[in-house]
Amino acid sequence: xxxxxxxxxxxLLRKPSGKPENELQRTASSYKPLHSFSLNxxxxxxxxxxxxxFLRLTKLKPAVEQIASAAWAETVIGGEPCKKAERxxxxxxxxxxxxxxxxxxxxxxxxxxxxxxxxxxxxxxxxTNDKYYxxxxxxxxxxxxxxxxxxxxxEVLKDYTLVTGCIIxxxxxxxxxxxxxxxxxxxxxxxxxxxxWAVSKQQPAANGGTAGKSKRKVVKDEDDDEEMTxxxxxxxxxxxxxxxxGLSFSSHDASHAIELSLLLEYLLGEALDPNxxxxxxQISRLIIAGNxxxxxxxxxxxxxxxxxxxxxxxxxxxxxxxxxxxxxxxxxxxxxALLPSLPVTLLPGSRDPAxxxxxxxxxxxxMFPKSRVYTTVQPSKDGSSSNGESNWFDTVTxxxxxxxxxxxxxxxxxxxxxxxxxxxxSDDRLxxxxxxxRWRLSAPTAxxxxxxxxxxxxxxxxMQTCPHLYFVGCQPTFGTRVVTGPEGQAVRLVAxxxxxxxxxxxxxxxxxLDVTRVKISAV
Amino acid sequence: xxxxxxxxxxxLLTEDQVVTYRLLSRALKVHVNAAKEMLxxxxxxxxxxxxxxxxxxxxxxxxxxxxxEQDGDVEMTNSQNSEGLHVPLSDEVPIQTLTLVRExxxxxxxxxxxxxxSIHVYSLAPHPLKDLQLLADTARQVLELSSGDSTPASEKxxxxxxxxNVRKRDRHGPPPKSITNAPAPKVEPGAQxxxxxxxxxTVPVKEEPKAATTKAPTTSAPVKxxxxxASGKRQAASGIGQMFAKAAAKPKKPAAAKPAEEKSAALSDxxxxxDAEPMTGVKQxxxxxxxxxxxxxxxxxxxxxxxxxxxEEDDEDEKADSxxxxxxxxxxxxxxxxxTHAEKExxxxxxxxxxxxxxxxxxxxxxxxxxxxxxxxxxxxxxxEPGWESFSEDEAPAPKPQPPKPKxxxxxxxAAKPKKxxxxxxxxxxxxxxxxxxxxx
Numbered sequence: 001x002x003x004x005x006x007x008x009x010x011x012l013l014r015k016p017s018g019k020p021e022n023e024l025q026r027t028a029s030s031y032k033p034l035h036s037f038s039l040n041x042x043x044x045x046x047x048x049x050x051x052x053x054f055l056r057l058t059k060l061k062p063a064v065e066q067i068a069s070a071a072w073a074e075t076v077i078g079g080e081p082c083k084k085a086e087r088x089x090x091x092x093x094x095x096x097x098x099x100x101x102x103x104x105x106x107x108x109x110x111x112x113x114x115x116x117x118x119x120x121x122x123x124x125x126x127x128t129n130d131k132y133y134x135x136x137x138x139x140x141x142x143x144x145x146x147x148x149x150x151x152x153x154x155e156v157l158k159d160y161t162l163v164t165g166c167i168i169x170x171x172x173x174x175x176x177x178x179x180x181x182x183x184x185x186x187x188x189x190x191x192x193x194x195x196x197w198a199v200s201k202q203q204p205a206a207n208g209g210t211a212g213k214s215k216r217k218v219v220k221d222e223d224d225d226e227e228m229t230x231x232x233x234x235x236x237x238x239x240x241x242x243x244x245x246g247l248s249f250s251s252h253d254a255s256h257a258i259e260l261s262l263l264l265e266y267l268l269g270e271a272l273d274p275n276x277x278x279x280x281x282q283i284s285r286l287i288i289a290g291n292x293x294x295x296x297x298x299x300x301x302x303x304x305x306x307x308x309x310x311x312x313x314x315x316x317x318x319x320x321x322x323x324x325x326x327x328x329x330x331x332x333x334x335x336x337a338l339l340p341s342l343p344v345t346l347l348p349g350s351r352d353p354a355x356x357x358x359x360x361x362x363x364x365x366x367m368f369p370k371s372r373v374y375t376t377v378q379p380s381k382d383g384s385s386s387n388g389e390s391n392w393f394d395t396v397t398x399x400x401x402x403x404x405x406x407x408x409x410x411x412x413x414x415x416x417x418x419x420x421x422x423x424x425x426s427d428d429r430l431x432x433x434x435x436x437x438r439w440r441l442s443a444p445t446a447x448x449x450x451x452x453x454x455x456x457x458x459x460x461x462x463m464q465t466c467p468h469l470y471f472v473g474c475q476p477t478f479g480t481r482v483v484t485g486p487e488g489q490a491v492r493l494v495a496x497x498x499x500x501x502x503x504x505x506x507x508x509x510x511x512x513l514d515v516t517r518v519k520i521s522a523v
Numbered sequence: 524x525x526x527x528x529x530x531x532x533x534x535l536l537t538e539d540q541v542v543t544y545r546l547l548s549r550a551l552k553v554h555v556n557a558a559k560e561m562l563x564x565x566x567x568x569x570x571x572x573x574x575x576x577x578x579x580x581x582x583x584x585x586x587x588x589x590x591x592e593q594d595g596d597v598e599m600t601n602s603q604n605s606e607g608l609h610v611p612l613s614d615e616v617p618i619q620t621l622t623l624v625r626e627x628x629x630x631x632x633x634x635x636x637x638x639x640x641s642i643h644v645y646s647l648a649p650h651p652l653k654d655l656q657l658l659a660d661t662a663r664q665v666l667e668l669s670s671g672d673s674t675p676a677s678e679k680x681x682x683x684x685x686x687x688n689v690r691k692r693d694r695h696g697p698p699p700k701s702i703t704n705a706p707a708p709k710v711e712p713g714a715q716x717x718x719x720x721x722x723x724x725t726v727p728v729k730e731e732p733k734a735a736t737t738k739a740p741t742t743s744a745p746v747k748x749x750x751x752x753a754s755g756k757r758q759a760a761s762g763i764g765q766m767f768a769k770a771a772a773k774p775k776k777p778a779a780a781k782p783a784e785e786k787s788a789a790l791s792d793x794x795x796x797x798d799a800e801p802m803t804g805v806k807q808x809x810x811x812x813x814x815x816x817x818x819x820x821x822x823x824x825x826x827x828x829x830x831x832x833x834x835e836e837d838d839e840d841e842k843a844d845s846x847x848x849x850x851x852x853x854x855x856x857x858x859x860x861x862x863t864h865a866e867k868e869x870x871x872x873x874x875x876x877x878x879x880x881x882x883x884x885x886x887x888x889x890x891x892x893x894x895x896x897x898x899x900x901x902x903x904x905x906x907x908e909p910g911w912e913s914f915s916e917d918e919a920p921a922p923k924p925q926p927p928k929p930k931x932x933x934x935x936x937x938a939a940k941p942k943k944x945x946x947x948x949x950x951x952x953x954x955x956x957x958x959x960x961x962x963x964x
Contacts, residue, residue, distance in 0.1 A: 007639075008585075008639045008640070008641065008642050009640060009641070010584070010640050010641025010642065010643075011641070011642055011643075012556060012559045012560055012563065012641070012642065012643035012644070013563045013642060013643065013644065014560055014563065014564075015560060015563075015564050016527075016557055016560040016561050016564055017557075017560060018557070021554040021556055021557070021682055023679055023685065024682075024684040024685065025684065025685055025686070025687060026684045026685065026686040028687075028688050029688075254656050254659060255656065256656075257656050257659030257662075258623065258655050258656050258657075258658050258659045258662070260659070261658070261659050261662035261663075262582075262621060262623060264662075265545065265662075266621060268683045268684060269682070269683060269684035270544075270545060270548075270555045270681065270682060270683060271582055271584070271621065271643075272582070272584050272621075272640075272641045272643070273556070273640070273641035273642075273643060274556060275640070275641070276584055276640055276641045277556075277682070277684070280684065281684045333666055337666055339689070340678060340683070340685075340686065340689060341678070341683050341684050341685065341686050342684075342686065343686075343688075343689075372692075373691050373692045374689070374690065374691050374692070375692070376690050376691070376692050389690070391690075392689060392690040392691065430613055478613070479613035480613055480614050480616060481613055481614050482614070495613075514616075515614070515616045516616055516617045516618070516619060517616055517617070517618045517619070518618070518619045518620070518621060519587075519618055519619070519620040519621065520620075520621045520622075520623075521620065521621070521622050521623070522622070522623040522624075522655040522656075522658075523622060523623070523624050523625075523628060523632060523655075
């Protein structure tokens with residue numbers, strides 16, 4: 001049942017009609033970037049990483065304990081009521097109890113600084129294993145808090161994805177070996193979710209939704225929208241948010257150059273027929289989620305990003321003469337062609353010219369001599385407080401949080417999930433994303449195996465609020481799913497594939513958060 | 524109507540190039556959708572005449588039949604991950620597929636589609652494309668084409684979706700790829716010519732004549748600083764060269780013209796201004812004997828004065844310049860390079876003013892200009908006080924030296940494309956002069 005061309009509605013295979021074309025105007029994008037992951041420009045690296053774990057535990061312990069006590073308060077097993085142990089050290093052997101703490105996982109393949117020191121291994125570049133997980137099951141999971149650490153055992157552990165750094169509560173008894181036999185596990189679950197447009201209508205502080213657990217009804221867009229009409233926040237315009245990652249502009253690899261060019265034409269609304277172009281004008285924003293620039297072979301990468309695929313990157317030393325500006329120029333050209341028509345949010349990825357450690361700071365505007373005219377807002381010194389106007393061309397941090405068309409959006413360049421991937425024997429990237437949401441930790445493995453800035457006063461990776469849309473870039477395949485929380489939170493997870501490999505663009509409807517994919521191929 | 528056929532025939536058949544709808548749209552300034560239709564029409568027309576002489580690629584957009592797509596995906600996940608437990612890994616979402624396809628494969632691809640929402644010609648080429656990636660080159664041409672005039676207006680013509688909300692910095696950064704030095708001079712000349720043209724040329728800027736002569740110096744003064752800064756090093760070198768040249772030249776005074784040329788050759792790396800200098804300089808040199816140092820002093824002094832008094836000068840120079848300058852001349856010497864250029868430009872500016880307005884006070888001004896001219900000479904050769912006086916007294920001499928300058932500048936420009944502000948400034952100054960010369964009446 002092959003289609004006949006005559007049936008095609010948007011058939012431009014015809015003589016020039018000479019009829020005037022409609023001028024298309026792009027749907028406006030409501031956009032409020034949040035600066036949750038901005039670092040102070042004068043940051044110090046003197047401090048220890050321990051503070052992060054302490055902060056994380058203090059922040060998440062109440063949440064997980066609340067859930068755990070609700071679940072286990074009445075639990076009686078074998079005639080024995082379960083008690084809460086305040087600290088890991090308070091666990092008494094043979095007593096049924098539950099305790100909360102930070103998970104620590106040791107695996108034979110996992111890099112370990114102590115081992116490096118003890119074995120006098122002082123090679124310059126860190127070994128980056130693609131996988132810490134090994135099938136032989138030599139994984140030791142332990143739970144720790146500020147007082148101590150207790151090894152965990154039990155079949156239950158296999159049912160949960162656990163990585164270093166996540167905060168959980170466990171129910172169990174300590175056995176003769178001193179291990180805690182785990183019977184059940186509780187996670188902090190999804191954090192409170194703000195209403196739609198919460199940031200835009202921030203004036204009524206009650207609606208902040210960040211701290212308070214006041215009201216959290218979610219996914220009832222209609223209700224929310226009606227509420228909205230009273231206060232002024234903009235009505236959703238029925239637009240679409242385009243997300244793409246891994247554009248990998250390259251100077252030597254032209255294997256996807258035409259796809260990039262088609263992508264540009266698609267986004268600009270030049271390709272296709274008038275009707276389709278009308279649809280394209282609904283795309284109100286492009287989010288580029290990492291890896292916009294391809295690593296050149298000669299470019300040495302000292303930062304040893306964990307998910308690096310190329311072997312030849314691992315040398316220190318930088319030869320300025322080997323620097324090839326072409327990829328960034330191509331990216332700049334791409335962006336500058338796009339920007340007059342479409343606002344762009346650019347997240348750095350593991351291969352982009354930004355700092356290697358999480359949270360990656362915005363790619364500097366100097367990389368974009370042509371596009372930077374669209375950055376109007378100068379970043380404030382601590383990068384945190386520039387409210388109000390946003391940049392048309394916004395280069396942002398790597399985990400990035402913002403409000404797009406009223407939805408709270410959390411996005412990353414993919415390193416957080418890539419690193420979790422190394423811990424688990426599964427390919428379910430969406431599952432890992434779900435886990436991070438349920439752990440309330442956007443990057444749980446930082447600072448253990450995911451390089452991170454040593455935060456001192458705050459652990460920004462703790463999700464204070466539940467996003468409506470959570471996307472992760474540079475993933476091997478596309479995936480999307482909605483996960484829901486106990487309090488009605490709903491998160492649209494989107495794993496955005498690398499454009500280099502999949503030639504895919506993800507469109508998220510800004511009314512319903514429904515997702516569509518656009519595949520671009522040249523055959 | 525047939526313009527596009529002409530263009531396409533030219534590009535495709537004669538020049539043997541690939542034409543995409545975007546390129547066509549940019550080249551003919553038509554809407555992309557019209558361009559797509561033109562491509563189709565031309566393709567049909569040409570292939571009717573001579574089958575297989577043109578090869579098209581098409582864009583197809585729509586939903587593909589799910590089957591093969593999905594199978595592939597599942598297999599992949601299975602092969603990588605033996606645990607098939609997580610069956611519903613991901614929601615099924617609609618996939619729109621945009622395919623760029625050669626006409627040879629068109630039918631084949633069409634059958635893979637379940638529903639096609641649009642189809643159009645993407646490109647035409649005289650040969651079958653071996654690799655579709657080659658089209659990216661054409662796409663780059665489009666980028667280059669459009670980067671020049673990517674104004675919102677033009678984009679409307681082409682059919683780019685416009686966005687009324689664009690926020691852009693007003694101030695454009697320097698053009699990215701140009702040499703670092705270039706931007707500054709470029710801007711300055713831009714400012715300078717205007718000011719110079721104000722009095723004289725009615726054509727480009729009509730409102731400005733009102734601004735009157737006073738403005739000319741103001742603009743010219745600020746210009747002085749930057750230009751030397753840009754080309755300072757070179758000038759320093761050339762300055763030394765000049766010193767020697769002078770020494771050589773002096774004995775041969777009578778044959779002044781030739782030495783002057785030599786000098787100019789020596790100075791050539793400065794840009795065209797050098798040419799201008801010698802030409803004016805030579806004439807005066809003949810009249811006057813002087814030592815280089817003094818001239819240099821004078822120049823520096825004057826430069827300093829200009830720097831310091833830019834504002835005042837602007838207001839007052841008409842009245843006060845000549846008296847003020849003479850004392851200044853005796854100040855300490857400073858690096859040479861700056862004065863020369865600065866003064867040249869200053870000169871020209873002032874000259875323009877004087878000639879153009881030609882009014883009552885201009886006489887005084889002329890005096891100042893003459894000074895500057897002298898300075899130029901000083902730069903090249905020497906300056907003498909009598910020279911000043913004579914200039915100041917005679918209004919006729921002033922114009923005379925001027926005409927040669929513009930010529931020199933004019934010649935220079937085409938000959939050696941101006942690399943820097945100095946050159947550009949020179950050229951523009953020359954224009955200003957000409958204008959003033961004519962409009963004087």
